Amino acid sequence: MRQPVYLDYSATTPVDPRVLEAMLPWFCERFGNPANISHSYGREALQAVQKARQELAKLLNAKPHEIVFTSGATESNNLAFKGLYTLLPEKNQVLTVATEHKAVLCSAHALEAQGFEVEVLPVNRQGFVDPGLLAEKISPRTALVSVMMVNNEIGNLQPIAEIGALCRAHDVLFHCDAVQGGGKLPIDVEALQIDLLSLSAHKMYGPKGIGCLYLRHRDPLIPLKACIEGGGQEGGLRAGTLNIPGIVGFGKAAELALAELEAERLRLQTLRNQLYQGILNALPEVYLSTPLESSSPAILHLCFPGLSKGRLIVALTDLAISAGSACSSASGKASYVLEALGLESDLSNNALRFSLGRFTTATEIESAIHSVIQTVAKLKAKPSKLPF
Numbered sequence: 001m002r003q004p005v006y007l008d009y010s011a012t013t014p015v016d017p018r019v020l021e022a023m024l025p026w027f028c029e030r031f032g033n034p035a036n037i038s039h040s041y042g043r044e045a046l047q048a049v050q051k052a053r054q055e056l057a058k059l060l061n062a063k064p065h066e067i068v069f070t071s072g073a074t075e076s077n078n079l080a081f082k083g084l085y086t087l088l089p090e091k092n093q094v095l096t097v098a099t100e101h102k103a104v105l106c107s108a109h110a111l112e113a114q115g116f117e118v119e120v121l122p123v124n125r126q127g128f129v130d131p132g133l134l135a136e137k138i139s140p141r142t143a144l145v146s147v148m149m150v151n152n153e154i155g156n157l158q159p160i161a162e163i164g165a166l167c168r169a170h171d172v173l174f175h176c177d178a179v180q181g182g183g184k185l186p187i188d189v190e191a192l193q194i195d196l197l198s199l200s201a202h203k204m205y206g207p208k209g210i211g212c213l214y215l216r217h218r219d220p221l222i223p224l225k226a227c228i229e230g231g232g233q234e235g236g237l238r239a240g241t242l243n244i245p246g247i248v249g250f251g252k253a254a255e256l257a258l259a260e261l262e263a264e265r266l267r268l269q270t271l272r273n274q275l276y277q278g279i280l281n282a283l284p285e286v287y288l289s290t291p292l293e294s295s296s297p298a299i300l301h302l303c304f305p306g307l308s309k310g311r312l313i314v315a316l317t318d319l320a321i322s323a324g325s326a327c328s329s330a331s332g333k334a335s336y337v338l339e340a341l342g343l344e345s346d347l348s349n350n351a352l353r354f355s356l357g358r359f360t361t362a363t364e365i366e367s368a369i370h371s372v373i374q375t376v377a378k379l380k381a382k383p384s385k386l387p388f
């Protein structure tokens with residue numbers, strides 16, 4: 001049976017064969033623990049970790065000792081928020097945005113039990129937070145501002161440089177969940193004035209179960225405390241024996257992404273535009289959720305008025321796509337992200353996310369356009385008897 005065309009790279013990516021090749025020796029032959037450097041097994045593992053740390057630092061224009069390895073971006077986001085309780089009682093306010101990933105929103109709300117006040121800022125109809133509103137909300141009590149780089153559902157790029165400058169001017173820590181931009185867009189934590197940043201390997205052709213938190217090394221140090229305690233690994237910020245194959249794979253994924261970044265960004269942009277134009281030419285009623293020029297080249301989010309996402313997903317059998325993030329996909333319910341945009345239910349209940357990646361070809365895009373057009377025509381000709 002032919003596999004469906006994979007257009008769900010925002011959910012996860014396959015491991016690049018070059019990444020797998022780099023990882024393989026670190027399972028059976030080179031299995032040392034980098035915390036035990038009294039022998040060569042441990043020392044070579046430590047060197048491999050140092051190399052990966054360097055590759056990630058290069059990807060972000062950071063320093064190697066500013067990279068803290070975690071189990072993924074969910075953990076990185078949890079650490080960025082929950083580890084900052086040390087700022088209490090002087091700083092007790094956290095500002096974030098309604099369209100953030102649940103790993104950010106849940107971590108922020110978890111701080112309320114400790115006495116933090118969490119303010120979730122609204123977005124406009126295209127998904128953008130207003131830096132002017134953020135400036136009004138920042139006060140001497142603000143501990144942290146957290147705004148994502150690329151929205152995982154609709155793909156819009158938040159004004160990170162402007163927000164970074166605003167936070168720095170007010171001496172407020174700035175965290176950015178950059179999972180959907182990692183390895184796809186240029187990220188320079190110095191230029192963007194970011195203090196904490198989350199990345200995940202499995203969104204950039206590395207393995208699942210590994211990620212990192214960039215933590216700016218400044219004077220005075222950011223008083224972050226570990227959420228997982230034990231043997232004091234990762235500078236005391238994340239205990240537990242390091243996942244060496246995962247870290248080596250993440251480092252290789254970062255090296256490849258950086259080397260290919262600009263060419264791949266342009267290639268994806270062309271394919272994404274081709275997909276949009278192809279669908280729009282045949283179906284002028286489709287609604288583009290956010291402008292392409294201020295979006296990730298890897299994400300196209302469209303609403304199909306009159307056709308529920310549940311029916312569309314079920315009928316588009318030859319495409320592996322999603323109706324949004326994993327939690328709302330095909331559930332029949334509108335996503336909280338689309339609700340935050342204020343979209344009418346005929347749009348928010350009828351939305352699909354197409355996400356492209358390194359192995360997407362022009363032929364696959366042509367075939368996806370054809371499938372969408374055919375399927376929409378079929379569904380329009382046969383109204384649903386189901387409640388969705």
Ligand SMILES: Cc1ncc(COP(=O)(O)O)c(C=O)c1O
Pocket residue numbers: 010011071072073074075101103148150151152177179180199200201211
């Ligand atoms: C924007 C964003 N943040 C965080 C995460 C969580 O990442 P991980 O799967 O590494 O925990 C995801 C993954 O879906 C994401 O898209």
